[in-house]
Amino acid sequence: MKIALISDVHSNLEALEAVLRDIEKEGVEKIHFLGDAVGYGINPNKCIKLLSKHCDIKLLGNHDYAALGLISLEGFNKVAKASVEWTQTKLKKKSIEKLADFELNSTFLDYALVHASPGTPDEWNYILGIDQATEEFACFSQSICFVGHSHIPTVYTEETDGTVSSSLSSSMELDQNLRYIINIGSVGQPRDNDPRACYLTIDTENSKIDYRRVEYDINKTQAKMRKEMFPDFLVERLAVGR
Amino acid sequence: MPEIIVKYEDKVIERVVSEKKRMSIGRTSDNDIILDNRGVSRKHAQIEFNGEAAVIIDNESLNGTFVNNRKINEEILNDRDVITIGKYNLEYNTEGQRETSQAGLDGTMILNTKKQKELIAGDKLEKEIVQRMGGSVLLGEENSDFSEYQLDRDVTTIGKAKFVHIHASGFFLSGIQAKIVKEGNQFHIVNLGRKGKTKVNGEVVENLNLKNGDIIQVGKSVFRYLEGNR
Numbered sequence: 001m002k003i004a005l006i007s008d009v010h011s012n013l014e015a016l017e018a019v020l021r022d023i024e025k026e027g028v029e030k031i032h033f034l035g036d037a038v039g040y041g042i043n044p045n046k047c048i049k050l051l052s053k054h055c056d057i058k059l060l061g062n063h064d065y066a067a068l069g070l071i072s073l074e075g076f077n078k079v080a081k082a083s084v085e086w087t088q089t090k091l092k093k094k095s096i097e098k099l100a101d102f103e104l105n106s107t108f109l110d111y112a113l114v115h116a117s118p119g120t121p122d123e124w125n126y127i128l129g130i131d132q133a134t135e136e137f138a139c140f141s142q143s144i145c146f147v148g149h150s151h152i153p154t155v156y157t158e159e160t161d162g163t164v165s166s167s168l169s170s171s172m173e174l175d176q177n178l179r180y181i182i183n184i185g186s187v188g189q190p191r192d193n194d195p196r197a198c199y200l201t202i203d204t205e206n207s208k209i210d211y212r213r214v215e216y217d218i219n220k221t222q223a224k225m226r227k228e229m230f231p232d233f234l235v236e237r238l239a240v241g242r
Numbered sequence: 243m244p245e246i247i248v249k250y251e252d253k254v255i256e257r258v259v260s261e262k263k264r265m266s267i268g269r270t271s272d273n274d275i276i277l278d279n280r281g282v283s284r285k286h287a288q289i290e291f292n293g294e295a296a297v298i299i300d301n302e303s304l305n306g307t308f309v310n311n312r313k314i315n316e317e318i319l320n321d322r323d324v325i326t327i328g329k330y331n332l333e334y335n336t337e338g339q340r341e342t343s344q345a346g347l348d349g350t351m352i353l354n355t356k357k358q359k360e361l362i363a364g365d366k367l368e369k370e371i372v373q374r375m376g377g378s379v380l381l382g383e384e385n386s387d388f389s390e391y392q393l394d395r396d397v398t399t400i401g402k403a404k405f406v407h408i409h410a411s412g413f414f415l416s417g418i419q420a421k422i423v424k425e426g427n428q429f430h431i432v433n434l435g436r437k438g439k440t441k442v443n444g445e446v447v448e449n450l451n452l453k454n455g456d457i458i459q460v461g462k463s464v465f466r467y468l469e470g471n472r
Contacts, residue, residue, distance in 0.1 A: 068434060070397050070421060100416040100435040104405035122405065 002027060003108070005184045006199040007034035007115070007148025008061065009051065011041025011087070012188030012238070015197040016050055018216035019187050026201055026212070032057040032108060034148040034184060035115030037099065038087050039063025039080065040234055041188055042224045048095040060102040061115040061149065062124040067091060068099055075124070079231055109204060112145040118181075126150050133181050134164045144180045144207075146200075151186035153198060153211055174207035185211065195241035244296060246289070247333040248275060250457065255330075255444040265289045267327060268301075271384065278383050278457065278464055280367055281305050281328030289319070289334075296334065298325055329455060368455075368468050377470035378429055380422070383457075384464040385411055391465075393429055398422040400460045401435060412461020415439055419460050422452070427471060431458060 004023045009016050023031060033055040038044040044067070051058060065071050066084040073081045091099075105114040105121045116124045117132075119139035126149060127133050133156035136145070156166050158179040174180055185198030192198075196213040203209075218238050225235045246265070248256040258265070258275055265274040268286040277286070283303040290297050296319040300307035308326035309317045319325075325332040371390055372379055380391040380398070391398070391408050399406040403417030410419060416435020423430055430451045433440035441459040442450050452458075454469035 068418065068421070069423065069432070070399060070418070072396055096434055097416065097436055100401070100418040103403060103417060 001029045001204045002201055003030045003032060003204060004028040004199060004201050005032050005034060005113075005146050006055070006187050007184050008036040008151050008186035008188060009033075009038075009041075009047050010036055010063065010186070010188035011038050011044040011047050012197075012221055013041075013043035013046050013050075014216045014218070014221045015188045015214075016047055018214045019197050019199050019212075020050065020054055022212060022214045023199070023201075028201060030056045030108075032106075032113055032146075033059060034113060034146060035059040035061030035102075036063045036148065036186075037061070037102075038067050038091070040083050042221065042228055042230065044087050044090055045092050045095045047188075048098050052098045057106045057108060057113060058102045059106060059113060059115050060099070060104055063087075064099055064102060065122070065124075068096065079233055082231070083234065107142060110143045112140040112142040114145065114147055116147065116149040118145050118147075124149065127154075127156070127181060127183070128152075130156070130164050130166060133166065134158075134162075136181060137162075137164065137179060143176070143178075144174070144182060147181060147183050148186065150183055151189060151191035152183060153185035153192060153200075154183040155209075156181040170211045170213075172209050174209060176207055182209065189238065190241040191237075193241050195239055244291070245335045245337075246275060247335060248277070249331045249333065250329060250443050251453075251455070252331075253443045253445065263291050265291075267332070275332070276384075277327055277330045279328045279330065279466070280381075282330070286327055287325075294336075303327075372468050372470045375470070379468045379470065380408060380458070381466040381468060382408075382463070383466055385462040386465060393422060393424065396424050398424075400463075400465075402461070408465070410460035410463035412439065412463065415461035428452075429467070429469075 006019060031054055033051050037048050037051050066073060067087045073084055112118050114121045117127055117136050119136050127136055128150060137158045154166055154168055156164055158164050184200040187197045187199055190198050196215050199212050201210045222235050222238060243259050246258040247254055266288045267273055267275045268284050269282040270284045285301050286303045287298055287300045287307045298319055299316045306313050309323055319334045321336040323334045375390060375392045378393040380393060382388045399418050399421050400408040400410050401417050401419035402415040406418055414436055419435035420440045421432050421434055428451060432449045438446050439461055440447055442456050452467045456467040458465045458467055
């Protein structure tokens with residue numbers, strides 16, 4: 001069975017629609033969403049609606065949590081904070097109701113799914129290096145933990161002796177004797193210098209993963225954001241993928 | 243058929259019409275009229291019907307049963323009599339389901355000192371809990387785990403999901419059905435999930451400031467809000 005994992009849509013409708021079209025072509029059976037439906041972008045309600053409709057497992061990210069008013073905005077930078085507050089004014093009751101049914105973490109087959117980190121899912125810690133990844137490997141029992149949050153595609157591998165390394169290639173066949181933490185990248189706001197929407201597929205039979213990069217109409221998204229007077233920083237980063 | 247109108251802090255919670263000869267009143271769920279409040283004994287009182295007549299009998303309850311502000315052991319009920327048990331007022335209405343006017347309900351009762359004292363005694367346990375917990379508390383009651391949850395966070399979540407702070411149960415309940423938000427010393431409850439699943443004192447709420455003693459119902463689970471630092 002082939003499944004798709006998507007994350008960090010951040011209210012970017014054009015990117016999400018492009019990814020869903022690509023997923024359809026890929027012959028995927030299930031789509032799991034790893035959180036941050038909203039924040040930063042211009043179309044929170046439409047994105048929540050699409051994600052609710054198409055995804056099997058739906059997780060909450062820190063921006064979703066914040067949009068629901070469940071965490072203080074202290075840890076957010078100025079732009080992120082302003083965007084959460086903007087989102088809160090735009091979210092329809094129906095969208096809030098849908099988000100309220102998203103989960104904090106989940107499992108599927110031999111996979112753990114979480115937005116930020118398996119150890120403390122509601123503390124939104126970034127896994128950004130070998131040391132953090134090593135600690136997090138102790139926090140889940142499954143073979144693979146899929147995460148989002150940092151917007152940077154990365155594969156952390158735990159060898160049988162416990163040593164951890166990181167690597168990245170667009171396609172990998174995973175060793176079924178090893179364990180992995182895999183960051184699946186971001187649909188709506190990639191930060192790895194590639195502006196194309198990013199998601200991941202995995203074939204559950206042979207554990208082959210493929211990072212998919214999908215072009216979308218960035219100009220259209222940016223034009224909508226400019227019209228709504230979004231900060232330049234948020235608008236421009238979409239075109240450079242940072 | 244006589245009707246009993248159950249009110250909590252002047253709000254109608256329930257209208258009970260029964261063909262039974264005997265109606266039990268108490269805190270536990272095996273009673274005909276369930277008054278879910280710790281000031282109410284498990285088997286607090288009963289009303290016995292004999293033809294046209296009805297008699298209320300107090301079952302040696304801890305905090306007593308009152309008819310028209312008078313503590314009773316056994317009392318014949320007349321139309322429009324108000325029975326007080328804990329924080330509840332039960333209006334006895336012989337004409338059954340008659341639409342009672344607001345004035346006729348005589349909502350605000352004048353409490354005599356003795357009665358006030360006795361009602362306050364019912365609050366003693368609540369005060370102890372608040373004092374021990376050091377702040378506002380949500381008490382788990384029916385269909386909950388009966389825990390005392392200190393409301394010490396800025397936001398406390400209630401729902402069906404595993405990750406919420408306070409677990410509630412019920413059909414079609416959302417993962418995060420509601421949140422209780424702290425603002426200074428005040429708490430308010432906000433419904434996030436499916437419509438109509440969050441109720442305070444029997445009424446569906448979207449966003450409401452909580453008052454001491456409020457009965458919060460999320461799905462099937464019932465909690466009581468006890469305000470700290472009063």
